[in-house]
Amino acid sequence: MELGTAKPSAEELKMARHHFINTLSIHEEYDVKKFERDTLFLLETLFESHDLVVMTGGSGLYVDAICKGFDDIDAVDPNIRRELIQSFESEGIEPLQRELLNCDPEYYRTVDLQNPQRLMRALEVFRGTGKPFSAFREKKIQPRPFGIIKIGLKRDREELYTRINLRMDQMIEKGLFEEAEGLYPFRHLNALQTVGYSEIFGYIEGEYDKEEAVRLLKRNSRRYAKRQLTWFKKDEQIHWFHPDQYLEIQNLIRNHIAL
Numbered sequence: 001m002e003l004g005t006a007k008p009s010a011e012e013l014k015m016a017r018h019h020f021i022n023t024l025s026i027h028e029e030y031d032v033k034k035f036e037r038d039t040l041f042l043l044e045t046l047f048e049s050h051d052l053v054v055m056t057g058g059s060g061l062y063v064d065a066i067c068k069g070f071d072d073i074d075a076v077d078p079n080i081r082r083e084l085i086q087s088f089e090s091e092g093i094e095p096l097q098r099e100l101l102n103c104d105p106e107y108y109r110t111v112d113l114q115n116p117q118r119l120m121r122a123l124e125v126f127r128g129t130g131k132p133f134s135a136f137r138e139k140k141i142q143p144r145p146f147g148i149i150k151i152g153l154k155r156d157r158e159e160l161y162t163r164i165n166l167r168m169d170q171m172i173e174k175g176l177f178e179e180a181e182g183l184y185p186f187r188h189l190n191a192l193q194t195v196g197y198s199e200i201f202g203y204i205e206g207e208y209d210k211e212e213a214v215r216l217l218k219r220n221s222r223r224y225a226k227r228q229l230t231w232f233k234k235d236e237q238i239h240w241f242h243p244d245q246y247l248e249i250q251n252l253i254r255n256h257i258a259l
Contacts, residue, residue, distance in 0.1 A: 001026065001183065003176045004196040026183075026191040036065040040144075047146060052253070060110065060231035067150070069142030076128030084120040099123055104132035110231040114220050117193045149256050151249055152238040154229070161222050168218050176200070177210075195220045 001007070008018055019042055024030055039055075043066075046053050055066065064070070088096060096119040101108045103126045111118050122133035155163070180200035183192055187201050199220060203213035232238055241249050 001179070001191065003171050003174055003179045004183075004194070006171075024191075026186055026189050029190065032061055032065050032070055035062055036070055039066050043146065051257075058228050060228065067141075067144070067148050070136070073125055073129070073136055076124050080124050080127045081120065084123055088116050088120065093119070096120060096123060104134050106134040107132065110227050112195060112224055112227065114195055114198055114224075115193050117190045147256070148237075149253060150235065150238040151252070152232055152240045153243045154240050155242065160225060164221050164225060165218050168214070168221055171196075172214065172217075177203075177213075180204070195224050 007021065012018075013021065020038070043053060055063070057063065084096070093114070093116050096116060097108075097113055100111070100119055100122055104122055107122050111122065113119070125131070125133045125136070176196070177200055180197050181204060183197065184201060184204055186192060187197070192198070192201075196217065199213050199216040202208060202216070203210055208216075239252055
């Protein structure tokens with residue numbers, strides 16, 4: 001899954017030590033609670049020898065798990081998950097999207113709507129607890145034994161969308177379709193229910209031609225970026241910069257450390 005997940009290149013991995021790269025198999029179940037547990041354990045170790053650690057990424061749910069903590073959710077009847085899976089397999093993703101819009105519009109505005117696993121998880125929680133999935137992220141922020149500086153990178157929409165389209169063209173040129181074809185036998189796994197693979201799987205299954213698959217890849221990537229911005233704009237602690245404002249970002253970090 002090197003191209004579809006935009007894994008750092010070999011050169012980038014040499015420039016700075018990365019963590020949680022090439023550590024899981026696509027066959028392993030992994031969720032936000034496990035990520036919170038593993039990351040907090042890692043940070044405890046890293047801060048023994050480093051003053052600064054950079055966490056980077058675009059999934060707001062996972063960022064919040066580290067910075068704020070994540071509510072424990074009571075166990076849900078496994079039959080609910082089985083019912084949702086059967087519905088998805090027989091009727092497709094649209095009924096899941098409609099139900100989520102009705103029961104949890106807040107999470108609907110930010111979730112990857114093309115990821116059936118995320119949709120089914122939110123619906124599973126709602127059906128099993130009677131509470132919207134978004135409600136489990138509204139608890140009091142858990143204190144962390146380290147300071148947090150939140151930096152958001154933002155471009156104007158036209159520039160952002162142009163770069164997303166160009167990036168997708170580059171990924172395709174490097175072999176994204178071929179990578180997806182190799183992973184096609186495992187398309188049912190949670191790790192592959194993401195933008196970048198599901199669109200190509202539809203092409204492989206003959207639902208549309210390659211040109212349409214490319215259009216969907218770009219469109220869904222742009223939509224995902226828009227949902228990311230919607231999520232992070234609600235966080236008043238984020239300091240926003242254009243990516244070219246490197247010196248300003250450095251100064252912000254230095255000033256925080258000085259305090």
